[in-house]
Amino acid sequence: MSRLxxxxxxxxxxxxxxxxxxxxxxxxxxxxxAALTDGTLDRERFAFYIVQDARYLIAFAQALSAAATRSEDPADAAFLAGAARGALVEERRLHAGYVEEFGLSADDLAGVATSPSCTAYTSFLRASALVDPYPVLLAAVLPCFWVYQHVGSEIxxxxxxxxxxxYRRWIETYADEEFAEAVLAARELTDRAAAAADxxxxxxMxxxxxxxxxxxxxFWDGAWRLERWPTAQWLPE
Known part of the structure; x- marks a missing residue:
């Protein structure tokens, strides 16, 4: 199963x-x-993306953990908690492999500012985790599952x-059958929450x-453009 x-x-x-x-x-x-698909994506853009995604996954895991604490169904709570762990452990392991392959040091990573798009997306997820009803929070985190699986399977x-x-490891991670099963579970969970909501x-949602x-x-557009803060020239490093 690659396409859902x-x-x-x-x-x-x-x-x-x-x-x-x-x-x-x-x-x-x-x-x-498109460049990722045909293998021509340059390493600078992919490395920029990897750094931003590693930071994004922290907020994504926090949002999933918040959803897990709100679930009244033990199985759903376990799924959400497991997905949070997967974001922090499994996907970051994928990132670490590419960081090592590209020869990036801790100083290299620290020197890359969190992009405006990454900041906006993580702030959106954290705000949803704080103030939105449980079904709305589920809808906010679902695209990270579903869109990545869709892109991976299309590639x-x-x-x-x-x-x-x-970029074999990236493609295989998001077109993987186990990941597809997780996306199906996230969809079914969100559908059930929506059916019970007004x-x-x-x-x-x-x-x-x-x-x-x-x-x-x-997020992908920011990586393609190597997005920087337009105000950075007026602030000290």
């Missing part, structure tokens, strides 16, 4: 994907992901044999899912 089945018609996830369908296509077609389908691909909350998907596009 469509979500059940009439559920929240089906509505959310339909609402963001054009943006999802733009994410896959973004120059960063794998386009490339086919990735054994010699320079319509105003479901509308807030749609808004949160859409905004997080926008941040996904911005």
């Amino acid at each position: 089945p469509d979500p059940p018609a009439g559920g929240f996830c089906a509505r959310a994907w339909e609402r963001t369908a054009e943006l999802q296509r733009a994410v896959v077609a973004h120059p960063f992901n 794998l389908a386009a490339v086919g044999d990735v054994s010699a691909h320079p 319509e105003p909350v479901r509308e807030r 749609l808004a949160a899912f859409s905004r997080a998907t926008e941040y996904e596009w911005m």
